[in-house]
Amino acid sequence: MTTEETTMGLRLIVGADEAGVDYKDKVLADLRNDPRVSEVIDIGVNRTDAPNDFTRPYPYVGIAAGEMIRDGKADRAILFCGTGIGVAIAANKVEGIRAAAAHDSFSVERSILSNDCQVLTMGQRVVGVELARRLAKEWIGYTFDPSSASAGKVKVLTDFESC
Numbered sequence: 286m287t288t289e290e291t292t293m294g295l296r297l298i299v300g301a302d303e304a305g306v307d308y309k310d311k312v313l314a315d316l317r318n319d320p321r322v323s324e325v326i327d328i329g330v331n332r333t334d335a336p337n338d339f340t341r342p343y344p345y346v347g348i349a350a351g352e353m354i355r356d357g358k359a360d361r362a363i364l365f366c367g368t369g370i371g372v373a374i375a376a377n378k379v380e381g382i383r384a385a386a387a388h389d390s391f392s393v394e395r396s397i398l399s400n401d402c403q404v405l406t407m408g409q410r411v412v413g414v415e416l417a418r419r420l421a422k423e424w425i426g427y428t429f430d431p432s433s434a435s436a437g438k439v440k441v442l443t444d445f446e447s448c
C-alpha cells in the first residue's frame with residue numbers, strides 16, 4: 286500500500302468471468318469486512334446479471350478493472366477466471382497496469398514487493414476456495430517499497446511504456 290492507501294484504506298475492485306464468480310463473491314464478502322479496505326467495487330459478473338452480461342468473457346473484466354485503476358477510481362483489483370491467466374493478460378493490456386496470476390503465498394508476496402502489481406488474479410479451477418481467500422487477505426497486506434532494489438526494475442517497465 287502507498288502512504289495514501291494506508292491512511293485512507295484500500296479501494297479495491299473485485300471482478301470475474303462466469304468461471305470465477307463463486308470465488309469472486311467469497312472474496313468480496315471477506316473484503317467488505319476487512320478494516321484495511323475502505324471501498325470494494327464489484328464489477329461483476331454476477332449471478333443475477335442478464336445472460337449476456339453473466340457470460341461476459343474474461344477480457345472485458347480484466348480490461349475494465351485495469352482502466353478503472355489507470356483512471357484513479359480504485360487502487361487495486363482482485364480478479365478471477367477459470368485459470369486467472371485470461372484476466373491477467375487482459376488487465377496487463379492497459380497501460381501502466383501490472384497484473385499477476387498467483388496461487389501461492391510467495392508469489393503473492395513478490396507480486397507486490399518485487400513487481401508493484403496493482404492486480405492479483407486467481408483461477409477458480411486451479412486452487413481451493415480457502416486458499417484463494419487466504420491469498421487475497423495476504424496480498425492486500427503488502428506494500429511496495431519505492432526505495433527498494435526492485436523499484437528500478439519496475440521503472441524499466443514504466444519507462445518502456447512511456448516511450
Ligand SMILES: O=C(CO)[C@H](O)COP(=O)(O)O
Pocket residue numbers: 302304305343366367368369370371372
Ligand atoms: O480461464 C479462463 C481464461 O484464462 C476463462 O475462465 C475460460 O476461458 P476458456 O477456456 O477460453 O473458456
